Amino acid sequence: LFTSEKKNLPPGPRTVPVISNLLWLRKSSSEMETVLKNLRDKYGPIITLRIWSRPAIFVASHKVAHQALVQNGAVFSDRPKALPTSKIINSDQHNINSAAYGPTWRILRRNLTSEILHPSRVKSYSGARLWVLGILINRLVVESTSTSSTGVRVVDHFQYAMFCLLVVMCFGDRLQEKQIKEIETVNRQMLLSFSRFNVLNFWPSLGKIVFRNRWKELFQMQQNLENVLIPLIRSRIELVKQRQQQLDNDHHEQVEADEDKDVDNSDTVAYIDTLVDLELPDEKRKLNEGEIVSLCREFLNAGTDTTSTALQWIMANLVKYPAIQSKLYHEIVGVVGPSPSKQLGDDSLGLIKEEDLQTMPYLKAVVLEGLRRHPPGHFVLPHSVTKDVELEGYLVPKDATVNFMVAEMGWDPKVWDDPMDFKPDRFRGEEVDLTGSREIKMMPFGAGRRICPGASLALLHLELFVANLIWHFEWMPATEGDDPIDLSEKQEFTVVMKNPLQAHLIPRPTPSIALP
């Protein structure tokens, strides 16, 4: 069986099971990527590696990705069986990204897309977006004056802003900064140390003894997260219950009057509200608290680091290429006029609104180019197939993981001219189908049935933030020299800037800018 299976699998290097596992374990993701690039040059666009006991298939070709994910989507949309550590943090595959392709996944995903990410619901969070943007711009104004010699390290501000936004959508109320920081800390702790727990998947039974301290650490982190999130979940459920009771008691007028006063917009639906009554079709039961925690954690993680990483890469390129920044600024000013002069801590600073973004095609091109050149995830999450299937004449067995090389596709010189250059103009006048349903040219959000359900929200956040950041400040490098912006990469939860962007922010309008 082994030889016939091996014959039919996509090609790859010969490996000795235990030793190769140990070798892979020592490799960082970026080293893995370099290995894969070399293997692709040697073996072609579909490669098999043996990692753990499963074959890991890697697809580097747009055409083959389209065949698998779109044309054969019903077969290629499954997820691999969870490894022991992910079983713990994903509540045994009870969240969207880890659930097997089936009724549980369908109901969880449909709940997110129709209850939270539907355009009309997304619109209901527009007040929260402006609130967060206002905080961000004010902080940058303050920091740009206090750090005038070193420049502002912006990534932490971006991360915090995105996190606040997702927290509001998840928990409803605008929590105190202290609470938000607390959630962020326990969550980030887990995100950043997760790769350390990989070793626990290696020898699940023996490892329980050998690595007992690390297992303890994993359980402790999960416990810390639950300790912070469960009280928030319970108090939100209680609040919604009380509101419902108020309505049932026929106090409509009073409630409406209260809502008018409610500057927090706390009547908007939160992600938690939609999870409480959701029924799992297979198990015929509601979600338990652990599963709700896992879904909230997924929501916060999926939307925070991905978007703030992309934002940082885009801003870094706008600092690196002042001509592109200036062109974008002129487009923005052409639509909304110059930004008002600011005072420190000014509460009434103007902000570009979502409606204004519709007439900014260059802004959209800048964001797309950012996602093509610097996709936050260089691979989509691992897929698997629902049954043994053939792809390009090779066998893809049910126990294999199937991985798609997102970054490689966006950098393919056969599809993109000068792929490593940052040239937003390549998107002018060209309709790019980010869903990949017709053809795949780039797939920063994946493609097919498992495509990122948050793609439209992410694009909205990126456009809104980039437009406001460029409208309010002129962005300059913090250090001098021929090439002051270093675009080296580092793998964290996403692929981030190895040397985070440090920039001088000069509040606009600057008298030197000539408007068109």
Ligand code: HEM
């Ligand atoms: C720039 C920002 C973002 C990028 C680049 C991104 C990218 C991705 C990618 C590559 C996948 C995996 C697709 C696959 O496995 O085939 C994914 C899945 C997912 N994303 Fe995003 N994402 C972003 C923002 C968001 C946001 C804002 C949300 C929600 C609020 C979100 C929620 C999810 C979820 C729930 C999944 C799992 C989907 C499934 O397995 O069915 N993402 N995303």
